[in-house]
Amino acid sequence: MSETAEIGRFAVGDLVRVRTSPTMPTINPRTPPYALGHVGTVIKSYGIIVNPQDHHLPYKALYTLSFKASEIWGPKATHVVVAEVHDEWLDPA
Amino acid sequence: MSGENKDHDHDHDHDHEHEHPPGHMHLQDPDANVAAIVSDLEYFRRKRLESRLLYMLRRGYLPFANLLKAAQKNPVTEQLIPAQDLDDRIKALQERLNSLVTGILSLQIPIRAGSIAIEDTRFERGDYDERLRLAKRIYPEPLLERLAAVEKVMLESEFLVATIQQALINSGEVKAGAFDERIDALKSIGWRNGARIVARAWVDPDFKQRLITQGRETVRELDIPPGKLGILGIAENTDSVHNVVVCTLCSCYPHDLLGNPPWWYRTDGYKERVIADARGMLDEAFSLKIRDGVEIRVHDSTSDVRWMVIPQRPTGTENLSEEELANLVTPESLVGTALAGQTPASAANVARGLDGVL
Numbered sequence: 001m002s003e004t005a006e007i008g009r010f011a012v013g014d015l016v017r018v019r020t021s022p023t024m025p026t027i028n029p030r031t032p033p034y035a036l037g038h039v040g041t042v043i044k045s046y047g048i049i050v051n052p053q054d055h056h057l058p059y060k061a062l063y064t065l066s067f068k069a070s071e072i073w074g075p076k077a078t079h080v081v082v083a084e085v086h087d088e089w090l091d092p093a
Numbered sequence: 094m095s096g097e098n099k100d101h102d103h104d105h106d107h108d109h110e111h112e113h114p115p116g117h118m119h120l121q122d123p124d125a126n127v128a129a130i131v132s133d134l135e136y137f138r139r140k141r142l143e144s145r146l147l148y149m150l151r152r153g154y155l156p157f158a159n160l161l162k163a164a165q166k167n168p169v170t171e172q173l174i175p176a177q178d179l180d181d182r183i184k185a186l187q188e189r190l191n192s193l194v195t196g197i198l199s200l201q202i203p204i205r206a207g208s209i210a211i212e213d214t215r216f217e218r219g220d221y222d223e224r225l226r227l228a229k230r231i232y233p234e235p236l237l238e239r240l241a242a243v244e245k246v247m248l249e250s251e252f253l254v255a256t257i258q259q260a261l262i263n264s265g266e267v268k269a270g271a272f273d274e275r276i277d278a279l280k281s282i283g284w285r286n287g288a289r290i291v292a293r294a295w296v297d298p299d300f301k302q303r304l305i306t307q308g309r310e311t312v313r314e315l316d317i318p319p320g321k322l323g324i325l326g327i328a329e330n331t332d333s334v335h336n337v338v339v340c341t342l343c344s345c346y347p348h349d350l351l352g353n354p355p356w357w358y359r360t361d362g363y364k365e366r367v368i369a370d371a372r373g374m375l376d377e378a379f380s381l382k383i384r385d386g387v388e389i390r391v392h393d394s395t396s397d398v399r400w401m402v403i404p405q406r407p408t409g410t411e412n413l414s415e416e417e418l419a420n421l422v423t424p425e426s427l428v429g430t431a432l433a434g435q436t437p438a439s440a441a442n443v444a445r446g447l448d449g450v451l
Contacts, residue, residue: 030342030396030397032342034341046324046398049397051323053211053321054211055212062398064326064398066390069391072369073370076370078372078385079389079390080388081368081391081393082391082392082393083393083395084395084398
């Protein structure tokens with residue numbers, strides 16, 4: 001696993017909205033369904049990662065996003081959900 | 094997910110329970126123990142064994158006829174006579190399941206030169222498309238009938254593993270002996286690697302910092318092979334943050350470093366409840382109450398980033414050696430459903446707490 005210098009459109013601290021479909025055709029279907037349409041905060045940016053065990057081709061840049069669970073599941077959910085999402089699934093919020 | 098780690102997976106998560114001498118452990122709740130066996134058997138049968146076989150057949154790595162020929166000579170055809178005693182019968186199934194899982198994981202040996210990405214097998218087994226998903230078996234409710242049905246599926250799966258291994262050897266895809274070597278290698282990877290990593294992080298803050306910033310290569314300092322499945326995410330528990338790990342899409346875990354996660358990690362009940370109601374589920378299924386002032390962070394692993402938790406060092410352990418500290422770490426504490434130094438919730442408790450949604 002190595003990371004390249006190539007970074008994506010967003011920086012740590014940015015608010016992003018997860019798209020319900022990616023901005024471009026992709027073979028990467030891996031965005032968790034509960035996050036679709038919701039706003040998260042970028043807490044880590046990896047750039048484009050090389051993961052040959054998993055992918056045939058490099059995907060777009062990868063980020064760790066943090067979501068308030070209460071915004072997805074209602075006020076009883078007091079925790080935070082942390083998930084990794086690729087650039088083509090994101091819009092600026 | 095994922096599970097499809099071709100290179101490293103490991104013997105089963107129940108192994109820490111088996112450290113007790115046989116006969117020492119009395120099963121408190123046979124139904125819950127059988128539920129745990131059914132859950133794992135179905136997971137590995139559908140997600141790893143039969144989907145892998147379909148994958149190899151579709152791509153021509155293994156012609157159908159070779160499979161049938163190997164099946165004719167397969168020695169695994171007779172059911173063992175089950176023990177009379179219920180506990181013994183369940184324990185025998187747990188042991189067979191451990192061997193079966195290692196056998197299934199040995200099939201993930203690389204075959205031929207073609208590149209098989211984890212993504213391919215996940216499509217194949219229907220992670221993203223319900224039409225491709227292999228049907229779940231229905232097991233009858235009454236315990237004795239249920240056990241008989243589990244024993245039957247266990248035997249069928251053992252038969253299938255041995256047949257596929259023989260067929261791959263006969264086809265020249267894999268050298269004779271390669272599966273045995275693979276199984277030996279798998280047995281050396283386990284959650285105790287995680288315990289050693291945590292203990293070192295507790296005693297050496299610089300190591301911990303390197304682990305967080307530089308990731309899995311850091312474990313070479315402990316002579317642990319770092320593996321290569323994606324990025325290793327490190328989530329450190331503190332006085333104000335408690336971390337929990339899940340993989341909602343499949344069952345991604347740093348298998349190549351830590352072996353298999355506890356059995357319930359792969360269940361739908363755990364995935365669905367922890368992501369939507371972490372605090373309630375930790376309390377009900379794992380008897381773990383997290384104070385209101387402590388933030389719970391649920392890390393949803395993918396094959397790109399696989400998370401492990403560094404639990405908090407228990408108080409009063411200042412005089413313990415690094416080795417003694419490692420003994421306080423459990424597989425459960427590495428995913429955040431127990432604290433270090435605390436006895437994890439029993440399988441029966443977890444099965445009940447997840448409402449039987451396994």
